[in-house]
Amino acid sequence: MRIGELGQATGVDIETIRHYEKIGLLSPPAREANGYRNYDAAHVERLAFIRHCRALDMPLAEVKRLLDFVAHPEADCGDINRLIEEQLGRVRERLSSMQALEKQLVALRARCGENHTARECGILHELVAASHEPEGRQR
Amino acid sequence: MRIGELGQATGVDIETIRHYEKIGLLSPPAREANGYRNYDAAHVERLAFIRHCRALDMPLAEVKRLLDFVAHPEADCGDINRLIEEQLGRVRERLSSMQALEKQLVALRARCGENHTARECGILHELVAASHEPEGRQR
DNA sequence: GAACACCCTGTAGCGGCTACAGGGTCAAGG
DNA sequence: CCTTGACCCTGTAGCCGCTACAGGGTGTTC
Known part of the structure; x- marks a missing residue:
């Protein structure tokens, strides 16, 4: 084909x-x-x-590793377990940071309900104010 | 400085x-x-x-938009609201797909408890089998 | 013979950095 | 006076996983 x-x-x-x-x-x-x-x-x-x-x-690098297992079925599968475990760890990490993010955004949204000028916008104020705090060194 | x-x-x-x-x-x-x-x-x-x-x-493109608001505080802040709303939407979308992902990985992990050869590994079997289903066209 | 759908290679772009290579500047110490 | 070292500069290339060309060839149908 x-x-x-x-x-x-x-x-x-x-x-x-x-x-x-x-x-x-x-x-x-x-x-x-x-x-x-x-x-x-x-x-x-x-x-x-x-x-x-x-x-x-x-x-893709992990997929490659998995494909090698498919190609060599006599190998020990402990590494497969580990690979899945690692992947799960990555996903969970991202998941919890996403959840924290969602919370922050919801809180932020609540700061401005109506239309004013940007000068009076609670969201903008909040963002500016928040960036003055140290907020735990970035990635 | x-x-x-x-x-x-x-x-x-x-x-x-x-x-x-x-x-x-x-x-x-x-x-x-x-x-x-x-x-x-x-x-x-x-x-x-x-x-x-x-x-x-x-x-960064959105950050740029926000910075423009900071620079022009007389503008209407409706766009700021919309921007945050959009961001929240994006985050929630990713969040729910991450959650689905976590579930799948947990299920997958359960398929292989001990060390065998890759040939007998439930995880690998599952991955191969699952890839035979149509599974809703990819992105 | 021209239009069309399909295929080829190769290169550049996206986002958001990160990591060099190959240099310049300037104060302190031997 | 010279070297070491910490800092700074520009510019380019790399990371991931595609995506989108540009510029061509192939092969069937009207």
Whole structure:
């Protein structure tokens, strides 16, 4: 199958498919006489796997590691557990910072209900005032 | 004050400060005879404001819009409200997708408790199997 | 023979930094 | 006087994961 069909089949943009090949995530397919890429069922599988991992927000480097496990099924799977654990840790960290963020934004929004001039806007005042506090050194 | 002091005072990396200047977010400061940047209190204020907005995860483009309001306090603040509302919307969207993600990862982790070979790893099996389902077309 | 849908390579851009390379400035110490 | 060291300068390239071209080729249909 050609790149367009593969894209259709997996819901992945063809530019993204070529990108995955370029960075060595998807193995280079056979070529037709005219140079067009020609994919087989294994590629569909592999690409779907990649997209599923991406849907879990894994960095491509981790996806690569997982693909290596798929390719070497005799390896110990302890690393797989660790990888998932790490990913979960990352997600939870972001989750809790997002929650804190939401709170702050809600509080901020409450500072200005009506339309005044910016000079009188509670939101702007709050933002300016808040930036005067040290607020725990940034990332 | 020189760039190093400004960085100290605000907790911002000096490379980041120069970066903000380059993209037009922080106004170019005066220069000493030797070419060194020389900042004043207004710069400290402005930079702290930027960092506070960034801590709320606002894109720099939005921060720029807010800074325009600070500079033109006679403007109507309706846009400020809208800006915060939009930001809140973005954060909430990401929040809910992160939550879904966490669930999936927890479920995935439960599929493999002990060390086997990768061939027998429930996590890997699950990932491969899951990628066979259509799973709602990707971004 | 022209329009169209598809494919190719290669490069540049996004955001928000971060990290150099390769230089200049200036005070303190030997 | 010279070196060391801390600081500063400009400019460019890299990170991630795409996305969007530019500028071409291929292959079927009217």
